[in-house]
Amino acid sequence: MTLRLSQRVQRVSLSPNAAAKARANDLRGEGRDVLDLTTGEPDFDTPAHIKAAAWAAIQAGDTKYTATPGVRALRAAVVAKLERENQLRYTLPEVVIANGAKQVIFNAFAATLDEGDEVIVPVPCWPTFPDAVRFNGGVPRLLECSLEQGCKLLPQQLEAAIGPRTRWLILNSPGNPSGALYSDAELSALAEVLRRYPHVWVLLDELYEHIRFDGAPPRSVLNLAPDLQARALLVGGVSKTYAMTGWRIGFGAGPHALAQAMTVVQSQAASGASSVSQAAALAAFEGGLGFLPAQVAAYRERRDLLVEALSEVPGLEVLVPQGGFFVFVRCAGLLGRYRPDGLRIDTDADLAAWLLEQGVAAIAGSAYGLSPWLRFSIATATGTVAQAGPRIAAACALLRDGDADEGRP
Ligand SMILES: Cc1ncc(COP(=O)(O)O)c(C=O)c1O
Structure with a gap:
């Protein structure tokens, strides 16, 4: 029996966050070390x-x-x-x-x-x-x-x-x-x-x-x-x-x-x-907001850690966030480069896939209507964010310019 879907439901799609998080979890399930920077919710517990x-x-x-x-x-x-x-x-x-x-x-x-x-x-x-x-x-x-x-x-x-x-x-x-x-x-x-x-x-x-x-x-x-x-x-x-x-x-x-x-x-x-x-x-x-300053301070510390690390990566341009818990980064400078396995990075989704292989899960800007960008969540442990910066930098450093004749590195 074929299911006929409504026009209405066909106009929309599943949340991209859920898909990116699922991929990160799959890799973790295989025993891979993946730092998950996809999450859109506070890592803190609801106050007692x-x-x-x-x-x-x-x-x-x-x-x-x-x-x-x-x-x-x-x-x-x-x-x-x-x-x-x-x-x-x-x-x-x-x-x-x-x-x-x-x-x-x-x-x-x-x-x-x-x-x-x-x-x-x-x-x-x-x-x-x-x-x-x-x-x-x-x-x-x-x-x-x-x-x-x-x-x-x-x-x-x-x-x-x-x-x-x-x-x-x-x-x-x-x-x-x-x-x-x-x-x-x-x-x-x-x-x-x-x-x-x-x-x-x-x-x-x-x-x-x-x-x-x-x-x-x-x-x-x-x-x-x-x-x-x-x-x-x-x-x-x-x-x-x-x-x-x-x-x-x-x-x-x-x-x-x-x-x-x-x-x-x-x-x-x-x-x-x-x-x-x-x-x-x-x-x-x-109940008041007494618990909040410590949380905002933690988000701020993580923001500073990630912004500092990513600002030094050639090809990335960081928009320093003034609020919320995401760091949004333009990655136009890395498009057209090649991974060590010869695959070309054509889109922000390609770059997100490469970062995932290198152990950092992020979401491509295309999910938010603006490419080529990447969104990194800082709503995760400070230690995770601290590790992620250098790991992203190392992954980007492995990308090579193409050879003009071969079109490959
Ligand atoms: C801008 C914005 N508005 C609304 C929501 C959803 O909020 P709620 O969990 O209260 O439905 C989100 C969640 O990510 C969000 O980023």
């Missing part, structure tokens, strides 16, 4: 007080369906968090809880996009952005943001891309995979453009808001342009800040009509998020 709150919820019988947009106490805690940490005012009906930030984003597009509607996505980007758009009938307008512009969207690029069918702009700061952090001036300039196009909404993915290396508090375009709040969806969660990726809790904050429509989508797709995870997330938002 959060786990205790989940356990207490289970024991108290808090194990039933919850209201679709989330339990009241958690939504209220998100409202309080947004005021305390972000200086943004929202009301309870404007906040929805979902199974991770990913589902918040999916719900938003399912609730607002019609066939052919456009969403502006600066690239490099987290692959879910364009795929969530495609799955819901929209067309991602991918705008390439080069190394020279720090992988950040320029106001003139935004203005040139906006058309009558543009529904959303996605802004992700600090960004995955680039680690790029928009400055106040850059955010204000983008807001200035958006003000001229009132039909365009903005989806702000601020999941990495607390992981930034300048010591400054989170900053959103909404702090600089409060007038945009009436057409903004702020997406946040507990996955990265509280090392809670597996608990699957994210939130969206936006105008009530949008929150309501997203709730309708979620009510038919998943219902409310796990009651136990919501209890844990409540403890997270209410």
Whole structure:
């Protein structure tokens, strides 16, 4: 019996992270020494007080369906968090809880996009952005943001891309995979453009808001342009800040009509998020961020280690990340070189495959819409990152220029 797949599902693909990680695990299973720099989740454990709150919820019988947009106490805690940490005012009906930030984003597009509607996505980007758009009938307008512009969207690029069918702009700061952090001036300039196009909404993915290396508090375009709040969806969660990726809790904050429509989508797709995870997330938002500086310091130390090592590798150009936990590196200078076995490195995927053979797993920039680049995760033990730098350098040093006659080394 042949299975006929929907057009919709054929427009999207499996997460590239999962595939890269699986390859690294296979090699490890064969006994190979592979340093895994593919992971997109903190290597830290969920803080103990959060786990205790989940356990207490289970024991108290808090194990039933919850209201679709989330339990009241958690939504209220998100409202309080947004005021305390972000200086943004929202009301309870404007906040929805979902199974991770990913589902918040999916719900938003399912609730607002019609066939052919456009969403502006600066690239490099987290692959879910364009795929969530495609799955819901929209067309991602991918705008390439080069190394020279720090992988950040320029106001003139935004203005040139906006058309009558543009529904959303996605802004992700600090960004995955680039680690790029928009400055106040850059955010204000983008807001200035958006003000001229009132039909365009903005989806702000601020999941990495607390992981930034300048010591400054989170900053959103909404702090600089409060007038945009009436057409903004702020997406946040507990996955990265509280090392809670597996608990699957994210939130969206936006105008009530949008929150309501997203709730309708979620009510038919998943219902409310796990009651136990919501209890844990409540403890997270209410328990303070005392554990965080040590974690950010660790990410910073790893970033410095890897940036220093890779900056010295001929052919690699490092974009020094300002936040998040990835180091994104341009590798155009290594294309066209040959491996010792005679294979030519034509793409970033070829280079990632070579690095994997040499014992470092990374993800090719093509997965994030920008080539030729590589993404290295620093959300792994400092010792692993420290070993990875020299190993990457050694692997790159083995690549040779081609012989003009033979086309081979
Ligand atoms: C930019 C960005 N947004 C959202 C997510 C997903 O967050 P969650 O685990 O809360 O669904 C990720 C995860 O990698 C991400 O990098």
